[in-house]
Amino acid sequence: MARHGREIWIGGTTTDVVQESAHRIVAHLHRQLAHHERASMVLAGGNTPRSLYERLTEFEEVAWDRVDFFFGDERFVPEDHPDANVRMARETLLDPLHIPAAHVFAIPTHVSPQEAAAGYEHTLRQLYQTGRLTWDVVLLGMGTDGHTASLFPYGSWTTTTEESWCMPVWNAPKPPPTRITLTPAALNHAQLAVVLATGKEKAAAVSAALESDASPSEIPIRALAPSHGQVLWLLDEAAACALTQTLG
Ligand code: 6PG
Numbered sequence: 001m002a003r004h005g006r007e008i009w010i011g012g013t014t015t016d017v018v019q020e021s022a023h024r025i026v027a028h029l030h031r032q033l034a035h036h037e038r039a040s041m042v043l044a045g046g047n048t049p050r051s052l053y054e055r056l057t058e059f060e061e062v063a064w065d066r067v068d069f070f071f072g073d074e075r076f077v078p079e080d081h082p083d084a085n086v087r088m089a090r091e092t093l094l095d096p097l098h099i100p101a102a103h104v105f106a107i108p109t110h111v112s113p114q115e116a117a118a119g120y121e122h123t124l125r126q127l128y129q130t131g132r133l134t135w136d137v138v139l140l141g142m143g144t145d146g147h148t149a150s151l152f153p154y155g156s157w158t159t160t161t162e163e164s165w166c167m168p169v170w171n172a173p174k175p176p177p178t179r180i181t182l183t184p185a186a187l188n189h190a191q192l193a194v195v196l197a198t199g200k201e202k203a204a205a206v207s208a209a210l211e212s213d214a215s216p217s218e219i220p221i222r223a224l225a226p227s228h229g230q231v232l233w234l235l236d237e238a239a240a241c242a243l244t245q246t247l248g
Pocket residue numbers: 044045046047048049073074075085140141142143147148149150174
């Protein structure tokens with residue numbers, strides 16, 4: 001099912017979703033690397049991307065040494081903590097692919113949350129201005145409440161007036177409570193935003209995200225609307241089971 005700027009792909013199982021997402025991401029990075037010296041990918045946390053990262057390491061034909069990696073959000077824990085998104089990404093993707101440290105732009109967590117967000121925003125803006133950050137692939141998960149990255153329903157991101165790209169989050173409903181997140185203003189630079197959702201427990205959120213008139217404050221992933229890119233939703237049948245046939 002596709003409409004301008006959005007495609008929804010539904011596979012039978014989680015394995016199908018992992019397979020399809022890996023192929024789509026690899027194809028997109030290939031196209032970028034055919035015309036540009038560097039490509040970039042923003043990684044997601046949570047459990048869903050784990051198998052995808054492992055699958056991506058099998059695509060040895062990609063010039064992974066020309067890809068820069070960023071993070072859509074980070075839990076505010078030390079980077080070697082078992083809950084750290086960067087640790088999961090290192091173990092499943094970055095270390096197996098031998099990605100040089102200089103190509104991994106982790107969100108810092110050794111300073112205060114405000115400093116971490118300001119520092120990461122500064123890094124992103126500098127790289128963006130020099131053309132090194134191209135936002136080729138932005139990978140996102142979604143929670144059962146419709147959150148994505150660490151943009152939670154009715155969080156302070158919904159009332160901020162400045163056009164910030166990165167901000168601290170306090171009192172997140174999903175532990176740990178303190179996090180750092182990219183904002184919709186940043187995520188919406190994506191050329192290809194890939195949203196992964198699997199399992200029956202995500203069905204109501206998928207339906208609210210794709211078929212309701214809910215505000216982005218209520219269902220944060222509805223703030224995802226890349227100005228020049230596409231959103232690709234990859235769902236398994238369980239996550240898609242509440243969708244209607246008229247979706248397009
Ligand atoms: C995190 C996230 C978060 C995650 C969703 C889905 O740090 O927790 O980046 O946005 O992607 O909560 O998580 P699951 O894949 O574990 O359901």
